[in-house]
Ligand SMILES: Cc1ncc(C[n+]2csc(CCOP(=O)(O)OP(=O)(O)O)c2C)c(N)n1
């Protein structure tokens with residue numbers, strides 16, 4: 001199997017038939033979500049460069065793999081992001097300032113959101129550990145006779161982890177309503193996908209667990225929506241899990257601490273960049289007369305405004321106290337080792353915090369809101 005599901009045409013490939021369930025409003029909402037994600041991502045890179053966020057894992061170019069699948073979900077479905085989908089919660093009413101604060105390293109009450117309220121799992125940094133969680137939550141839903149599914153995002157590199165195989169196996173055997181959404185951006189930091197697995201098409205892994213696997217064009221939000229929509233219908237009808245491979249390319253660095261020029265040919269990345277999803281989707285929506293230049297710039301202006309106020313909110317947060325390091329680790333009282341560690345921490349003379357720029361005189365400083373910041 002090498003063909004990818006694709007709706008939006010590219011190069012000499014024509015557009016395919018639009019799924020009939022998607023009307024104008026839906027297409028615009030998917031596009032709006034991509035714009036919000038893009039603006040957040042660009043702003044986060046700029047803030048990191050200014051020393052106002054810690055390290056940051058950018059997802060520039062992967063917006064289609066996030067906005068499309070999310071739009072296919074109902075509000076009751078659980079979603080489980082990895083660090084690469086760090087801002088997806090914004091589309092589920094998690095304040096953008098909370099995600100910024102998370103990247104600033106604020107924990108506990110300052111930086112986390114209520115997972116149950118939003119049905120958005122914690123942003124998962126260890127590779128693939130959230131896959132069994134997604135399976136477990138969807139299994140619970142099945143046992144309770146509910147119709148809620150789980151969608152979990154992970155990368156090509158994650159398919160080499162034990163947690164991936166255990167989660168896939170369990171989901172296959174117990175027919176849990178789980179959507180495994182693998183973003184194959186062809187890189188796991190500096191490891192190319194051909195060194196990750198001897199398999200050519202990751203979607204073929206699904207067969208080993210008795211579930212369907214499909215490869216989609218990961219730069220096409222409508223293809224990502226369609227594959228997820230079909231998988232969810234199947235899951236809700238009791239058909240069990242599905243595996244979706246969104247084939248794309250990591251257009252930027254792995255994160256702000258990475259320099260891909262050291263291990264890959266950036267001319268290759270530049271070639272893939274022609275397919276980046278925002279410009280491609282915008283051109284498509286204009287082709288079918290759903291979007292025009294005015295509406296597009298309105299969407300960007302709105303997104304920039306809301307992200308700018310999220311930056312101001314984040315900057316207004318008090319720096320959390322040392323004690324939060326030990327908060328919310330145990331439900332019961334903290335063990336004596338924690339008390340001892342805390343006393344030790346308090347006794348160490350610390351240099352003054354590198355203070356965020358904080359409240360500035362005049363309008364909140366959010367960086368240059370109009371300067372495009374591409375992958376770096
Ligand atoms: C269990 C574990 N091992 C190693 C790492 C270090 N690490 C961080 S990102 C990454 C690469 C993951 O690549 P992939 O799954 O393709 O996701 P991508 O970063 O491309 O989105 C690795 C090995 C980690 N976070 N967790």
Ligand SMILES: [Mg+2]
Nearest residue numbers: 155156187188
């Ligand atoms: Mg990858």
